[in-house]
Amino acid sequence: MPRVVVFDRTGAPDVLHLVDEPLDEPGTGEVRIRIEAAGVNRLDQMMRAGHYPGPVRLPHARLGCEGTGTVDAVGPGVEGIAAGDAVIITAVPAMDLNGTYAEYTTVPAASVVPRPAGLDATAAAALWVAYSTAYGALVEKAATRPGDHVLITAASSAVGLAAIQVARQLGAVPLAVTRSGAKKDALLAAGAEAVIATDRDDVSEAAHRHTGGAGADIILDTVMGPGLADLSKAAKPGGTLVTAGWLDPRPASFPMNWPLTIIGYASFEHTLDPTVVRRIAAFLEAGLRTGALRPTVDRVFGLDDIVAAHAYLEEGHQVGKIVVTV
Structure with a gap:
C-alpha cells in the first residue's frame, strides 16, 4: 500500500x-x-x-x-x-x-x-507556495509598480527569495532584510539591490538610506511579532505594509506611523480562486521562461x-x- x-x-x-x-x-x-x-x-x-x-x-x-x-x-x-x-x-x-x-x-x-x-x-x-505568495502580496494586493522600493523581511526564506525575484520581474527594487550578514552574498546573488542585516543595522535607518531618504514604498513582512511597529517606520509616508506570515508567534505591535496602508494577506485568498490562479500561473510561467524566476x-x-x-x-x-x- x-x-x-x-x-x-x-x-x-x-x-x-x-x-x-x-x-x-x-x-x-x-x-x-x-x-x-x-x-x-x-x-x-x-x-x-x-x-x-x-x-x-x-x-x-x-x-x-x-x-x-x-x-x-x-x-x-x-x-x-x-x-x-x-x-x-x-x-x-x-x-x-x-x-x-x-x-x-x-x-x-x-x-x-x-x-x-x-x-x-x-x-x-x-x-508554487513561495512564488504565489510573493505574487499575491506584491501584485494583487500591493500593486507594486516599476521603480518601487520593496523591503522584504526573512529574505533568505523561500518566500523572501521569491519576492526578490518577483520584484525584479516587475521592475521594482528589492531591499532584503535578514538576521545575519552571513547571508549577504547569497541575497545579492539572488537579485537584492541591498541587504540589511538586523544583527548590525537599524532597519528603518538603512531603508531610508537606500531609498535616498524617502523610505520603502512597500514592505513585505512574513515575521510579524513585537518588531512590527518598528519595521513599519522603514516605509515612506503613505507606503504599504503587507503582512504575509507570522514566523514570530508573539503578539504583533501595532504600527502608528500614519499615513500607512496595512494589508494582512493569506495566500489561500488567491490560490482558491481559479481566476487568480490562472493569472499566477501565467506570471510564473513567463518568469521561468525568461529566467527572471529561478x-x-x-x-x-x-x-x-x-x-x-x-x-x-x-x-x-x-x-x-x-x-x-x-
Whole structure:
C-alpha cells in the first residue's frame, strides 16, 4: 500500500512517522496525484508543533500544502486533465486530511495546474507556495509598480527569495532584510539591490538610506511579532505594509506611523480562486521562461527522512526551500 506521513500528537519533528494507507479513488471533480516531490513549509512546522491557528484533526493527521507529480487517475466530471499529466498542486486547504507528504494524494481538479515545461520535480516542488505568495502580496494586493522600493523581511526564506525575484520581474527594487550578514552574498546573488542585516543595522535607518531618504514604498513582512511597529517606520509616508506570515508567534505591535496602508494577506485568498490562479500561473510561467524566476532549493531529503527535514527546517539556516522527494 502507498506510504504517507502522519502524526498523532503535536510536538517535535519526531512525532512524524510513515504508515501504509489504502489508495483512495478520486471522487467527482477530483484527481489522484502520484507525488514526486513536496515542499516543506513553515506552515507545516506550525501545524506539526501545535502552533497553527486553525483546527488540526488528530490523531492520524497528514501534512504538506504543496507538491508536484503526475496524474494517476481522474474522477467523474473532470475535463482537460488526463492520467500521465505532470502537474503542480496549487492548494491543499485540508492538508491534515490529504497533505502532500505522501506517495499519493487526491485533490480537486481545480487545485492543479500544468507543470511548466523544462521544470523538474524538485524545482517545481519549490515553486508554487513561495512564488504565489510573493505574487499575491506584491501584485494583487500591493500593486507594486516599476521603480518601487520593496523591503522584504526573512529574505533568505523561500518566500523572501521569491519576492526578490518577483520584484525584479516587475521592475521594482528589492531591499532584503535578514538576521545575519552571513547571508549577504547569497541575497545579492539572488537579485537584492541591498541587504540589511538586523544583527548590525537599524532597519528603518538603512531603508531610508537606500531609498535616498524617502523610505520603502512597500514592505513585505512574513515575521510579524513585537518588531512590527518598528519595521513599519522603514516605509515612506503613505507606503504599504503587507503582512504575509507570522514566523514570530508573539503578539504583533501595532504600527502608528500614519499615513500607512496595512494589508494582512493569506495566500489561500488567491490560490482558491481559479481566476487568480490562472493569472499566477501565467506570471510564473513567463518568469521561468525568461529566467527572471529561478526556484531556490536549499536541500533535498527523501520521504523516509521527513523527521530530519523538519529538524533542519527548525535550525533556520536554509536559503530557499527544503524539498522532500518521494
